[in-house]
Amino acid sequence: MIINIKTLTKDQFNQFIKLVKLYFKEIENEILDDESANSYVNNILIQLEKYKTLCLIVSIDNNNINGFLLGNTFYNYNNEKCSFILELYVSCENRLQGIGKNLLKNLNI
Structure with missing residues (x-):
């Protein structure tokens, strides 16, 4: 199930924190404490x-958050409207199950 971050x-x-x-540990090789993660x-x-075209959605399976996508749903490139992915992450143990694909399909929530 994909839901908007505001409804968590x-x-x-x-769980999202x-x-x-x-x-950050996997992608940036940086260990965040709780305060830094909350601040982020x-x-x-x-x-x-501030920017209504930004979208943050999460994937939930069996009441566990296993992925998220942060994107811009209205971006102009060469005078064409498109979406722009800022961050996409699926936890290691949940990869290769179509979660990232499902997040991408639901970017315009």
């Missing part, structure tokens, strides 16, 4: 309010 429960939001920490996510939430 508190428990799901905490943990996933962000995994993302809160900054994204501020940007989502």
